[in-house]
Amino acid sequence: MGNSRWDSGAWTNYRTAHVDPVPKARRFSAGADPANDPAKFKVRESRISAANPRPTPVGLGLDCTGSMGELAHLMMGGGMDRTMTEIYARRPITDPHLLIGAIGDSKGDSAPLQMTQFEADVRLVEGVKKLWLEGNGQGNDGESYALFVLAMALRTSCDAIERQGRRGVIFTVGDEPVHQVYTRAEIERVVGIRIERPQMTAAEIYALAARNWDVFHIVVKDGSYIRGFGGLDRVLASWKPLLPERVIELEDHALMPEVVVSTLQVIGGADKAAVAASWGRGASKTIGSAIRNLPTIQGRPTAGGLARF
Template identity: 45%
Template sequence: MGNGRWSSTDWQNYAARNVSGKSRTELFTRRSLDDAVNPARIAMRESRDSADNPQSTPIILAADVTGSMGMVAHKLMQDGLNTLATEIYARKPVTDPHVMAMAVGDACCDQAPLQVTQFEADIRLADQVRNLWLEGGGGGNGGETYMSAHLFAATKTAADAFEKRGRKGYLFTIGDEPVLDGLTREQAARVMGFETPRDLSSHEILTMAQRNWEVFHIILSNEGYARARPDAVLRSWKALLPERTIQLGDVDRLAETVVSAIQINEGAHPQDVTASWSGSTALVVAEAIRGMAPVPARRGLRRLFG
């Protein structure tokens, strides 16, 4: 998947018909898991080059949708997807973005602990995001099964970026809770639809995912669990991603933070990235990316703007 290109005009027309003025429950009407986004029913999700996108870059946004975290999907639908696509086109940290959205829950108790869209490059992504079920569950067990997103990325994605060009995609998990430690054999079978020889730890799953993906986690530091117990959340994620755990204070700036992290990982200097945003966005981004070090670009330093 991944034909077409994102257009602000297409988004404006789509939003006027389907998004503007709608509450979360009006926007996300599904009340059960659709087989089309059920990872156990999916053999593979593909990001392939095309005439529209000859140098495709797969990007996964895996958002917690338990409890109040359904707001993340709502924010993405309100304008986050449009901001993400248009800013990547404008700044060019990577080429030809193909975006997948995931909805993450709790494999211990949720009916839909993971949902997965296709990789899309145009407005079709919006319809797929709206088809996700915001179950709103979670088990009160001190975390969510974020690692299901990493396991899917490691085992059920294929992309020309890493198969043809040796370029990794980007995977961002997003939420307010600690990460539960991996998946049991039973959970993997139920959620992913395949057998594993034993339980898989978070470290094992993360190592698998990092073969083809640049992996980050964004803690929504002013929301829910993270607001009440920030040290517990940070400790959980820093143990896995010590230099790639981002603390975001304003969920309204999620898309800008994702774009900024990609820019820095592709070689831009954090101070230059911060200065490229205006007003309060610059302040939020500066705090979020604090501690991220510039990474030497693998193919020559990319420009901040195209």
């Protein structure tokens, strides 16, 4: 998938006809679509095409539980256009192919993981509209962010990795800790992968994904969990051992698209201070704070090859 390119004019026309006239509560699916269930689809593909000869797969997994459903609304309300337009303008990666995931809680949600196709044009918006914002979570101090990472590692097929020896990028975004352990039954039900061992840890999942993907997590500090329940320290204690230097603390979730693009710039070798300043006075301080601890990964390692269970 992803054989075309993003066009802001096409997005504006689409938004005027199909997004703005629709009440916010009806912009997404009324129920889970099996076509977006990684336990049911075969694979998500990012392919070389004439329009995208060096496609770079990017997975953006959004916490869609509780108040975090606002992240999906942000992307539908213009966040996808900002993300894609700025990637084309700033060129931190080549030929972006974007996949959006809706993340819930595999410990009890009906649809704890949904994934669009990789797309590079307005079809991405059509895919996001078909996601169901279940909005539950289980009140157990965690969400299943790692299962999105596992699905990106094992339920995608990307020419950048398999044919060109390049790496993809994964972001997850949310305000809760990550569940640290996933049972065999859980993984099979949610991701459609059968493992031999009784369980798999988040650390094992992230180590597996790191063969072919640069993985980051954005902690949404204005989310309801951090503000009213668990607190920031508990969230960071969950994430930092898994992703040293790759946990991004974001004060304002509305700047998530800009932080995603800024992260791509920094890991491509751009100066962090210059990247933050480039967004202008209104956003530069927040973005600068978010990316301040990121490593600069000049000469990113090539893909490590396919891994299968």
